[in-house]
Amino acid sequence: MNALTVIILGAGEGKRMRSRQPKILHQLCGRPLLGYPLRVARAFADRIVLVVGPNADAVRAEAGDDVHFVEQGERLGTGHAVLQAKPECGPGSILVLPGDVPLLSAETLERLIGHHIASGAAATVLTAVVDRPAGYGRVLRQGGRLKRIVEDRDATDDEKKVTEINTSVYCFDAARLWPALAQVRADNDQGEYYLTDAVSLLARAGGRVEAIPVSDPLEAMGVNDRRQLAAVAAIQRERILDRLMLEGVTILDPATTYVDDTVTIGPDTVLHPHVIVQGASSIGGDCIIGAGCHLTDMRLGDRVRLKPYCVLTSSIVEEDAELGPFCHLRPLAHIGPGARVGNFVEVKKSRLGRGTKAPHLSYIGDATVGDRVNIGAGTITCNYDGVAKHETIIGTGVFVGTNSTLVAPLTIGDGAYVAGGSTITHDVPPGALALGRAQQVVKEGWAEKRAKRRREATQKD
Numbered sequence: 001m002n003a004l005t006v007i008i009l010g011a012g013e014g015k016r017m018r019s020r021q022p023k024i025l026h027q028l029c030g031r032p033l034l035g036y037p038l039r040v041a042r043a044f045a046d047r048i049v050l051v052v053g054p055n056a057d058a059v060r061a062e063a064g065d066d067v068h069f070v071e072q073g074e075r076l077g078t079g080h081a082v083l084q085a086k087p088e089c090g091p092g093s094i095l096v097l098p099g100d101v102p103l104l105s106a107e108t109l110e111r112l113i114g115h116h117i118a119s120g121a122a123a124t125v126l127t128a129v130v131d132r133p134a135g136y137g138r139v140l141r142q143g144g145r146l147k148r149i150v151e152d153r154d155a156t157d158d159e160k161k162v163t164e165i166n167t168s169v170y171c172f173d174a175a176r177l178w179p180a181l182a183q184v185r186a187d188n189d190q191g192e193y194y195l196t197d198a199v200s201l202l203a204r205a206g207g208r209v210e211a212i213p214v215s216d217p218l219e220a221m222g223v224n225d226r227r228q229l230a231a232v233a234a235i236q237r238e239r240i241l242d243r244l245m246l247e248g249v250t251i252l253d254p255a256t257t258y259v260d261d262t263v264t265i266g267p268d269t270v271l272h273p274h275v276i277v278q279g280a281s282s283i284g285g286d287c288i289i290g291a292g293c294h295l296t297d298m299r300l301g302d303r304v305r306l307k308p309y310c311v312l313t314s315s316i317v318e319e320d321a322e323l324g325p326f327c328h329l330r331p332l333a334h335i336g337p338g339a340r341v342g343n344f345v346e347v348k349k350s351r352l353g354r355g356t357k358a359p360h361l362s363y364i365g366d367a368t369v370g371d372r373v374n375i376g377a378g379t380i381t382c383n384y385d386g387v388a389k390h391e392t393i394i395g396t397g398v399f400v401g402t403n404s405t406l407v408a409p410l411t412i413g414d415g416a417y418v419a420g421g422s423t424i425t426h427d428v429p430p431g432a433l434a435l436g437r438a439q440q441v442v443k444e445g446w447a448e449k450r451a452k453r454r455r456e457a458t459q460k461d
């Protein structure tokens with residue numbers, strides 16, 4: 001039995017982000033940075049300890065109930081941060097994960113932990129050999145073994161040439177970590193207590209320190225500023241699209257397709273260029289997502305067809321429905337099976353029944369629309385009287401003529417007809433025809449009479 005505590009370092013101010021928000025709450029493909037180390041930690045840890053800074057309520061809320069928190073009152077460095085976690089840590093092994101290195105895979109950590117346990121090391125450091133090591137701590141070896149880690153800003157020009165870097169991921173034997181950390185001094189360029197110095201101390205004291213390079217150095221990319229956030233996001237995005245394509249999703253242009261890590265998509269669905277799918281969205285199989293569609297927190301059934309440029313948020317679209325081009329679902333729209341929502345139609349907090357059609361130029365808000373209803377072009381539900389919102393209920397098989405104004409609260413019974421151009425202010429019983437417009441007046445021969453009057457007027461002048 002070798003218990004494993006994972007310490008996630010998340011107290012840094014993230015100065016280089018120049019943000020009011022804690023760095024680890026910045027979003028990366030639909031999850032906060034913190035979500036990534038937490039996800040891999042949960043795969044192994046007996047206990048997860050998160051080091052947070054002061055006033056980190058938002059970070060605590062994001063982390064979840066299974067996490068133990070310690071507060072680092074003053075940011076005195078990574079070594080100081082780990083030391084704060086000591087009272088929350090058990091015996092056995094300690095895996096340290098930085099909060100700002102999101103691309104680490106579970107396989108890599110499994111290999112690191114396995115190597116650490118098998119070798120009986122005091123510390124095992126995950127390293128990476130990279131083309132551009134600038135900014136990272138360098139791993140200095142002697143006779144192949146790790147001798148010391150030196151921070152970029154403390155390194156000599158020769159040391160800066162070393163391309164093997166410290167990923168900030170370590171496995172420690174708890175019993176040997178704590179005494180070493182207690183010896184770390186803040187005698188460096190930043191005046192901070194460096195965790196890397198604890199590793200160097202263990203090596204110098206003759207303890208066994210292992211350093212194993214990660215197979216894919218991209219996993220080691222850290223996020224210190226927004227350029228790195230974008231660079232890491234580009235890699236994560238590619239991974240997500242690769243996974244989806246291997247799962248059977250066709251992506252016509254991966255270079256312009258943005259899908260969050262939190263999204264699921266069924267096989268044989270086709271994503272056209274410039275599609276963005278965000279948040280807790282799920283898309284069924286055999287769907288077509290047209291060019292430029294932007295989906296956030298959406299649920300789509302199978303065989304849904306989105307024509308180009310639909311903007312859909314926090315809503316449900318059932319199987320075989322067809323939407324767009326240019327349609328807008330605002331939160332809590334629910335489009336029934338086989339329904340059709342066409343161009344320049346906005347739907348908010350409304351349900352459209354099976355096979356119902358709203359093909360053009362409508363606003364449907366706070367409405368419950370039954371099955372097989374036809375909503376004519378230009379129909380508007382007037383749901384707001386300037387003070388409160390009111391509901392419109394439209395029964396099964398209703399025909400609403402074009403350019404109707406439906407003033408809520410309003411109920412239109414099953415099978416009723418609303419004549420085009422009506423303003424409907426009173427309930428319509430089932431099967432009735434409602435006309436709510438001025439009677440048309442026809443004046444025969446009016447144009448000829450008008451022309452004659454004009455001719456007479458000019459003759460007088």
Ligand code: UD1
Binds near residue numbers: 079080
């Ligand atoms: C650190 C390592 C460096 C390594 C790099 C990899 C040290 C001294 N340096 O540098 O060798 O190459 O990561 O990405 O460890 N944090 C705290 N409290 C603090 C300071 C930092 O919790 O007082 C947290 C940060 O929130 C962050 C992590 O520790 O998640 C790393 O800190 P950061 O300042 O980003 O270190 P780097 O300069 O990147």
Ligand code: CA
Binds near residue numbers: 098100222223224
């Ligand atoms: Ca960092």
